[in-house]
Each structure stands twice: as C-alpha cells, then as structure tokens.
Amino acid sequence: MENPIKLIHKFNVEAGLIDQGYDDFLESSFQIEEALEGFNNYKFAEVFVELNKTSTPKDISRIIVSHAIMGDAVISDVDRLDKAADAIVFAVGSMAKLGLNPQEITKALNVVMHKNFEKLHCPKDEFGKLTKPADFVGPEPELQKILDARGSK
DSSP: OOOHHHHHHHHHHHTTOTTTOOOHHHHHHHHHHHHHTTSOOTTTHHHHHHOOTTOOHHHHHHHHHHHHTSSSOOOOHHHHHHHHHHHHHHHHHHHHHTTOOHHHHHHHHHHHHHHHHTTTTSOBOTTSOBOOOTTOOOSHHHHHHHHHHTTOO
C-alpha cells in the first residue's frame, strides 16, 4: 500500500505548490471550503449578524455550519468521504508548504495524536468534543522542535 503522506507531499512538489509557501488566508479558506462542500450556501448572509469580535474559531465555525446545513441539506456518504479525504490532502499540503518532509509530517501528526490520547477520559462539551484536562500541555512545544529541525538532515 502506498503511503498517503508521501503521495500528497509528492503531488504538492510536482504541482509547484511548495514553492508558493504557506499562505494563512489560502490554507484556511481551502479547509473551510472543503468542510462546507455540499451544504446550502444561501443562508450565509445571516452568519455575519451572529458574529462578533469575541467569537472564537470554534464559535465561528459552528455558526457558519449551522447556517450551511439549514433546510434540505443532504450529503451522501461518498461526498462526506471525498470531503474528509480532501481536507487531509489540503492539511498535509499545508504542512509540506511549511517545509516539512513526509517523515516530519508523520512525526507532527503523531505528536498531535499522542496529545489527543491524553484527552480520552475527559468530559465532552455540549457538541461531544472532548475537553482538555486541567494540566494539559498542548503539542506546540514539540511541534516547534520539529519546525526548528526541518531540513537539517
């Protein structure tokens, strides 16, 4: 079986996307675009009424999606799978644009997953998302080490 991280990295190199570098606007908009694919878009004007300066990214995403799925939104499992796979492709491409090779991308994913496992027995919020333990230290210090070491091999 082919390694999808390596394939995605290769695609980004061959498509000339790595040379463009990481663009916060584009990378974020690509992820949101994939997440909203298949939903009705006509209700988005109402989103801006609900947003305010204190909205967190979690609040904003839930407001956007709540408006997108109103009405008769029907998304097939194949569309859901395509959306999820595309999100991974964009995310791995974003990591490659940060100058990470496939091994460094895999290491970063493992760091984040090990941190996720620390939340396994924590309570869930009102949306079913696991909360963080009080003493939780995020993955950022370990991710910074990966970034500091990129390309030094």
